[in-house]
Amino acid sequence: MGKRQLKNADIQSVQSNVHAHEVLVLKSKTYKPTIRKEFIKRQALIDRLESNIALPLTMISAATGCGKSVTTSLWLEETRHKYGWISLDEEHNDPHVFLTYLETILKEQWPKKSFGLESLLQGVNLPSNLIATTFINDIDQLEDFFVLVLDDYHIIREEKIHEIINIILRYPPEQFQLVVLTQRDPPLHLARLRAQFQVNEIRMRDLAFTIDEAIKLRSLVASETTDEQVQTIVNQAEGWITGITVGLMGLAEGISIEKVIQALHSGVSVISELLDEIVISGLPVEVQKFLELTTLMDRFSKELVSSWLLP
Incomplete structure (x- = not known):
């Protein structure tokens, strides 16, 4: 939740x-x-x-x-x-x-x-x-x-x-x-x-998702992958919806098909890492920097974060 x-x-x-x-x-x-x-x-x-x-x-x-x-x-x-x-x-x-x-x-x-x-x-x-x-x-x-x-x-x-x-x-x-x-x-x-x-x-x-359903999904995630790539992802993910979705999003963000396939073979934890990579890479640079710094702290205040981020 x-x-x-x-x-x-x-x-x-x-x-x-x-x-x-x-x-x-x-x-x-x-x-x-x-x-x-x-x-x-x-x-x-x-x-x-x-x-x-x-x-x-x-x-x-x-x-x-x-x-x-x-x-x-x-x-x-x-x-x-x-x-x-x-x-x-x-x-x-x-x-x-x-x-x-x-x-x-x-x-x-x-x-x-x-x-x-x-x-x-x-x-x-x-x-x-x-x-x-x-x-x-x-x-x-x-x-x-x-x-x-x-x-x-x-x-x-x-x-x-x-x-x-x-x-x-x-x-x-x-x-x-x-x-x-x-x-x-x-x-x-x-x-x-x-x-x-x-x-x-x-x-x-x-x-399990079919090839046709995955092709429909491709248009929703704005991925320009080919039908052949979609079929490869569906086959490697064995119809697993989350894996297919993250794979298509990864290709849309320029991640190689080889890395996507490797993530699908590695299971849920690696798929989660790939999803994090996709989401974080699409954020503004200042937001990425904020996330990187705050993950190092157990607790932080507005003043502390500002002192780290401001030049």
Whole structure:
């Protein structure tokens, strides 16, 4: 998450009578990603998500930078279904925090309704079955279809949360779908769901960019690369969207195709370095100098930086 100033409205404090600490709901963790206008719309994937809406679970499992969140966000912009989005973090391994976020997104969509989850917030060490059953009953009372998106589910290690999700998927409400975005398959009962044809699985091979999509992307990053160079980048990146994007940007900035290929072979860390090089090289000289100097300091003041930068 990028650094930004938090307004009072961004944080909602939820008190619990039996907890020594208060749970702070960071509202920005309940926002889906904002999609830039120039992003390539992948209609086939959007149609696949929509056509499988009746299944209890959609799981999009792929490495970082493959477009999981963006694809899901584009779909939600097209669909008429109500949805809740939670960008999971380490804190969500606490079942009480996880439960608080679930209750929060339900109240955001239906502020006038009463939900059983709200009463559970006053409890501690509640059994998984009680939490899951209460959530199922809360969803069953709704007239609208509800999509719950859990982004970065691979962060969840707490067994109790997996148990809650497994119970919900075993007895899913009719008007509900869970969408799990993850970098690796979670410890859910996927074998049973597959056997019962109750899961829509989207993986790297489905998310991979084609040559035609990469050529469209080329025009968006103002790259004058040839079709042959685009094909080389797509093949070397194996359809990895972030790698293709950074590669095209690199060529547009005059970086050699050999260096781009080397970066793609080296993985995420080198791609990040290449992206830094591309971005920083496009900044004014004085800004580059400022960044170079301030990275040497743990702390600095306006006066200190001015004394270094001014002649």
